[in-house]
Amino acid sequence: MHDLKLHDLRCFDAVASEGSFQAAALVLSRTHPSVFAAVARLEEQLGLALLDRSGYRVSLTDEGRQFHARAKLALRELEHLQSYAGQLASGEETVLRVVMGDVCPRPRILGLLSGFFAERPRTRLHLEYEAISGPIERLMDAEADLVFHRANPSDPRLERIELCEVAFVPVVAPGFLPFQHTREITPETMRPFTQCVIRDTARRPSTENFFVLGGAHSCSVPDHMMKKELILHGLAWGHLPEWLIEDELRDGRLISIAGRHIPGRTETVAAVRRRDRPHGPVAEALWLYLQAQGRDQALEDRGSVP
Known part of the structure; x- marks a missing residue:
């Protein structure tokens, strides 16, 4: 089988999409005979009858329907490739x-x-x-x-x-602490309780300490949404961005324990x-x-x- 011609594929796609040779010719700005010849040439190369011409309007055969589905993907990928080449030529990042x-x-x-x-x-x-x-x-x-x-x-x-700027607030759920949160809370006070921290995703983790209380038991999570859920369910305490917990602070589902010993932090x-x-x-x-x-x-x- 000789190499398929892009022109023939486009003519076939137009006929299959528009439902007639005449409509396809108008869409492609081609003559009716040239479109007809292109589809006939494609069928001969493939050894397949892609169109049923027995009725008033042409229609796809079963093989033509299956081939058209793959042809559309190939033509779309070619359009993307042409766009990609143009972008490379213009110097724009893809x-x-x-x-x-x-x-x-x-x-x-x-x-x-x-x-x-x-x-x-x-x-x-x-x-x-x-x-x-x-x-x-x-x-x-x-x-x-x-x-x-x-x-x-x-x-x-x-x-x-x-x-x-993003403010981070140390918070607990109501009932998490066995004492009134109004008392001045120190790191020693919180050391017996599990602290939730964000897991460093670096391959070479930093030694910098972000809110971590030394000596305390901790659990790590991948992001602040998961951290928030653990704290809301009373499984740990920790610092959360204020924008993420404004509603919970307002309605009392979370309580700030910020003070001079365990301050919040602005990033x-x-x-x-x-x-x-x-x-x-x-x-x-x-x-x-x-x-x-x-x-x-x-x-x-x-x-x-x-």
Whole structure:
């Protein structure tokens, strides 16, 4: 069998989709005879009768129906390949790799990404979640183009755009403590109780301590949603981002035990990228977009935006 011609496949697809040679010719801006000849040539090459021409209108044979299903996939993949080649020729990235860290307020960060990528359908967002030191490790190992996380502002390898602040509050469920939570709580007071912590996803975990009480029994979870569920069910205590537990704090399902001995903590969430790597046009456009969003948020926080 000779190699199939793309023109013949497209003519067959048009006839199968439009239901007639005449309609297919109009869609393809071809003549009726040329479309007819292309389909006949395809059938001869395949050794299959793809169309039933015995009725008033042509219809697909059983073999034609099965072949058309595969042909449509092949034609769609070819369109994607042509688009991909055009994107490579223009220098635009086909994929942008972004990592969201555990400190991120997900609704806000996902909203920013949604607003940006809605205008860039040719670039696919590859989004992953990492915790503790995982996001920066992925960035430094060249496995991410950009991360949303905390970052050391003094690290000369990184540049960052501050986006928002997230308050973390130490909380317990009602009845978790066998004493009134109004008393001044110290680390020694909490050491007998299980503390829930986020699991570091880095291959080379950091030695930095985030809210972990030394000497206490602890359980680890992959993210704050799971951590919140454990604390709500009275299985542990721990720090949670305030944006995630506003309703529970308000209606008493969770109780803050923040004080001078076990304080809360505020983290600055930033978009972070490496200084020493080139950035493609889409990555650079995302960076400029996030800079504008960061400026708007700063103005709003200062009360400059009504």
